[in-house]
Amino acid sequence: MKSKRFLKKSRKPGSTEMSLNITSMADIFTILLVFLLKSYAVGALEIQPSRGLKVPVAVHADTAESRLMLEIAEEAVQLDGESLITLKNFELAEGQGLNPLAEALATRRAALTEQSQGKLLLVADSRAPYATIEGVMRTVASQGFGDLKLAVVRAE
Amino acid sequence: MISAGDGGGQDFELNLASIIDCLTVIIAFLLMSSSFVSFGAMDTAVAVPQAGAPSTPSSEDSKSVTLTVKLMGEDKVEWEVTAGADARAREKKVLPREGLLAELEGAKSRYPGLQGVVLSAAPRIPYQELIQAMDDTRKVFPAVILGVSGG
Numbered sequence: 169m170k171s172k173r174f175l176k177k178s179r180k181p182g183s184t185e186m187s188l189n190i191t192s193m194a195d196i197f198t199i200l201l202v203f204l205l206k207s208y209a210v211g212a213l214e215i216q217p218s219r220g221l222k223v224p225v226a227v228h229a230d231t232a233e234s235r236l237m238l239e240i241a242e243e244a245v246q247l248d249g250e251s252l253i254t255l256k257n258f259e260l261a262e263g264q265g266l267n268p269l270a271e272a273l274a275t276r277r278a279a280l281t282e283q284s285q286g287k288l289l290l291v292a293d294s295r296a297p298y299a300t301i302e303g304v305m306r307t308v309a310s311q312g313f314g315d316l317k318l319a320v321v322r323a324e
Numbered sequence: 325m326i327s328a329g330d331g332g333g334q335d336f337e338l339n340l341a342s343i344i345d346c347l348t349v350i351i352a353f354l355l356m357s358s359s360f361v362s363f364g365a366m367d368t369a370v371a372v373p374q375a376g377a378p379s380t381p382s383s384e385d386s387k388s389v390t391l392t393v394k395l396m397g398e399d400k401v402e403w404e405v406t407a408g409a410d411a412r413a414r415e416k417k418v419l420p421r422e423g424l425l426a427e428l429e430g431a432k433s434r435y436p437g438l439q440g441v442v443l444s445a446a447p448r449i450p451y452q453e454l455i456q457a458m459d460d461t462r463k464v465f466p467a468v469i470l471g472v473s474g475g
Contacts, residue, residue, distance in 0.1 A: 190340045197347040204354035215363045224455040228462045229364025240451075289365065292451050298395075299447035301454070302472045309370035309472070316470075317365035320455060 215319055217291055218246070224294040226320040235317070236276060240292040240304060247272050258296040266307045273311040286312055291319040366458060371442050371469045389414075389438045391431060392471060393424070395445035395457055403427065405435065424457065428464040440467030 214234065217223055218241045239246040245253040245266075252268045253260070260266075277285070288308060292301055308316070394402040401424050405415040419427055431438060441461050445454050461468050 190344060194340050194344055194347070197344060197351060200351050201347055201354070204351060204358060207360060208354055208358045214359075223363070224452045226364070226366060226455050226459040228459050229366055231364060294450060294452035294455070296451045297447060298445040298449045298451065298454060301451055302444075302447070305370045305470055306372060306472045309372050314369055316368050316370065318368055318455065318458075320364050320366060322362040322364040 215289075215291060217241075218244075221291070222294045223291060223319055223321045225323045227323045229320045229322050235287045235289050236280070236313075237289045237291060238304070238308065240290070240296050240300060242293060242295075245269060245304060247276065255300070258293065258300050260300065260303070266303055269304065270307050270311055273308065273313065277311060277313070287315045287317075288313040289317045289319055366455070366462070366468075368458070369469050371471045389435045390442060391435075391438055391440075391465075392442045392444070393457070393461065394443075394471075395421075395449045395453055397446050397449055401457075405431065405438075407435070407437075421457075425460050425463065428461060432464055439465070440469060441465045442469045442471040444471035 215223075215237070218239060221239070221241045237248055240258070241255070242258055243255055244251045245255060247269065250272070252272050253264070253266065290304075290308075292304075305316075389405060389407040392402075392404045392406070394404075396402050396418070399421040401419045401421050403415065403417050403419050407414050428441070443454070443458055443461060445457075458468050
């Protein structure tokens with residue numbers, strides 16, 4: 169019945185005017201609005217991973233505040249978007265050290281406020297081998313960053 | 325907004341056009357600003373073996389119990405519990421990966437002094453597997469420390 173009413177054009181004889189019943193459109197928009205408001209995460213951690221980086225998935229994750237971000241992607245190790253070390257398929261080249269990372273961390277640490285001292289967020293690709301993660305972690309720990317958070321995608 | 329009917333009538337028609345305008349603007353804004361991937365974070369720390377660590381532990385250390393879990397690949401997990409002043413091994417075994425959670429729950433009741441777990445992995449283990457193991461471990465022990473070799 170309702171659909172017939174929707175299609176019906178209330179037109180005066182000889183008139184070209186027509187009125188569209190927009191009640192159903194308002195219903196659709198309201199549902200969309202409710203869905204978007206529900207999925208709108210206020211205060212969630214804002215991370216912009218590099219293109220192609222697959223963040224690991226976990227169920228028991230906490231919220232995290234913004235802090236110095238270290239990223240381990242397929243081709244590079246980046247500190248706050250600055251590429252420091254080149255990787256090949258998540259691995260360091262033969263004889264390649266992590267000195268550029270250690271130096272950058274030391275520089276950044278000196279510039280950090282007292283509240284941000286020693287805090288770091290690690291965003292690593294889920295395919296990265298533990299050998300690479302371990303090397304980076306060792307360097308991070310040696311530079312006095314003891315309060316670590318590992319970024320994950322929350323599984324529903 | 326509300327257009328009343330003809331003189332004195334009770335019927336009126338709600339003008340939805342302006343409401344739809346508002347909804348369109350709000351929906352456009354929400355679509356642009358919302359992120360459908362929810363990021364979270366897991367707290368951890370790094371346990372690096374200290375070369376110059378004191379050989380005589382304090383009385384507090386002598387009571388401490390340490391559980392080390394290492395992912396070995398092929399769904400195998402190396403399990404080691406050390407305790408006491410000399411950090412001698414109380415338990416050392418290899419478990420199937422599926423049995424880790426049950427074993428952690430058992431360890432919690434067997435060792436009341438156990439506060440956290442040191443988690444590590446073999447060099448070829450992907451990071452996702454480590455995160456999954458950490459996720460399971462955090463159900464029982466919220467404090468999980470990543471173990472790295474001295475290098």
